[in-house]
Amino acid sequence: MTCGxxxxxxxxxxxxxxxxxxxxxxxxxxxxxxxxxxxxLRISGRVLPFLAIPAxxxxxxxxxxxxxIAPPDYQQxxxxxxxxxxxxxxxxxxxxxxxLAICAVFSLVWRHxxxxxxxxxxxxxxxxxxxxxxxxxxxxxKPMWGAWWVWDARLTSMLVLFFLYLGxxxxxxxxxxxxxxxxxxAVLALVGAVDLPIIKFSVDWWNTLHQPATITLTGAPTMxxxxxxxxxxxxxxxxxxxxxxxxxxxxxxxxxxRIRGLLMARAQAA
Amino acid sequence: xxxxxxxxxSYAITVLVxxxxxxxxxxxxxxxxxxxxxxxxxxxxxxxx
Numbered sequence: 001m002t003c004g005x006x007x008x009x010x011x012x013x014x015x016x017x018x019x020x021x022x023x024x025x026x027x028x029x030x031x032x033x034x035x036x037x038x039x040x041l042r043i044s045g046r047v048l049p050f051l052a053i054p055a056x057x058x059x060x061x062x063x064x065x066x067x068x069i070a071p072p073d074y075q076q077x078x079x080x081x082x083x084x085x086x087x088x089x090x091x092x093x094x095x096x097x098x099x100l101a102i103c104a105v106f107s108l109v110w111r112h113x114x115x116x117x118x119x120x121x122x123x124x125x126x127x128x129x130x131x132x133x134x135x136x137x138x139x140x141x142k143p144m145w146g147a148w149w150v151w152d153a154r155l156t157s158m159l160v161l162f163f164l165y166l167g168x169x170x171x172x173x174x175x176x177x178x179x180x181x182x183x184x185x186a187v188l189a190l191v192g193a194v195d196l197p198i199i200k201f202s203v204d205w206w207n208t209l210h211q212p213a214t215i216t217l218t219g220a221p222t223m224x225x226x227x228x229x230x231x232x233x234x235x236x237x238x239x240x241x242x243x244x245x246x247x248x249x250x251x252x253x254x255x256x257x258r259i260r261g262l263l264m265a266r267a268q269a270a
Numbered sequence: 271x272x273x274x275x276x277x278x279x280s281y282a283i284t285v286l287v288x289x290x291x292x293x294x295x296x297x298x299x300x301x302x303x304x305x306x307x308x309x310x311x312x313x314x315x316x317x318x319x
Contacts, residue, residue, distance in 0.1 A: 052292075059288070067281065072272070079273040085284040128287050136280040143273050241288060248295035255302040262309050 037254045040114060044247050051247065055240035062234025070230045082140040084231060088238035089133035090158070094196055096126025096242065097161060100168060101193040104186035114250070116182040117257070119189065120172050121249040125242060127165035134158060145209055153202035154210035157195055164192035 066084030073080035099122050106115035137155065138148045149155065168185045175181035203212045215221045221228055271277070 063281065063285075067277070077272040079276060081277050082280045085280055089284065125291060128291055132284055132287055135283055139276045139280040143276050238288070241292065245291050245295045248292075248299045252295070252298040252302045255299075255306045259302065259306050259309055262306075 037114075037258060041251060041254060044251050048244060048247055048251070051240050051244040055237055055244050058233055058237030059241055060237075062230050062232075062237045065230035066234055070227050071224070073227075076144060079140060079143045080227070082136055083227075084234045086133060086136040086140055087231060088235040089129045089136060091235060092238060092242050093126060093130035093133050093158070093161060094199060095239070096122055096129060097164065097189070097193065097196060099246075100126065100189040101196075104189040107182060107186045108190070114254075116172075116178075116186075117253045118246070118250055119168070119182065119185055121253055122246055123165060123169045123172065123185075125245050125249070127162065127169060129238075129242065130158065130162045130165055134162060150209050152209045153206040154199065154208050157199045157202050161192075161195050161199060164188065164195060168192070 063084060066081055070081070070084075072078045100119055103115040103119040103122065106112040107119065134155075137158075141150070142148050168188050171188055172178075172181045172185035175184070202208060203210055214223045215228075223231075
């Protein structure tokens, strides 16, 4: 009976990635193929224009539609137009942290080398969208609630998410040995993921000033379609922009790592 | 349009931050692409000598 592994021949040039690929479960082997930096750069280079161009178009269309064409709300009047930047920011702050948690699993369980780099690059982008959510929410709250900030369950849990982002950013850059930083950041990302369901259900679990969800997966949206469509367009546009920014940053990070490797090899050879 | 003092800053900050992130990522990618190409070319020339 064989276990399916070939013993590594002395002197053979099997890379770490290929070794990991053999050891990985069948479902993750295809993912480890992308751990090859050359392959990642090739594929992401092809994908990036298909993300960036629709992102720009949809974001501009969604924001123009929301700002000038969508009707005002009968209660909130034009202040409701802040929704077209606030809701995508809130969605991407949560989705970005979920992506961090997924990267943490890949890093801690399967030691996927790109997962660490992806976590480093997702952190600042997610934190920026989280800050945008808090700022636009504050600008929406002042005319509607009469206060820039309230210690409401939804607002507080979102603020906690912002601090979790800042902690992750500090941890992955705070160690002399990058691997220790990546591991600490991954642990924080996993532990912090508990905040995501709290954010989602805070408006149901507690009596909050923040309104409950108007769009759910199970029920029909409680929003006029003339407001819903521009919201969907701007949300898709911002989501594609988020993906394009992260992929561009990740490409740069992979190339920076390769440059460091080449310069070190040259210095050793000299 | 009502509530303009709140709407304009929220849109402006969003566009500025997303634009800054996008341009920053694009510029960093171009910078590293050029630098890597230059190093690769020098390495190829050296190995060819």
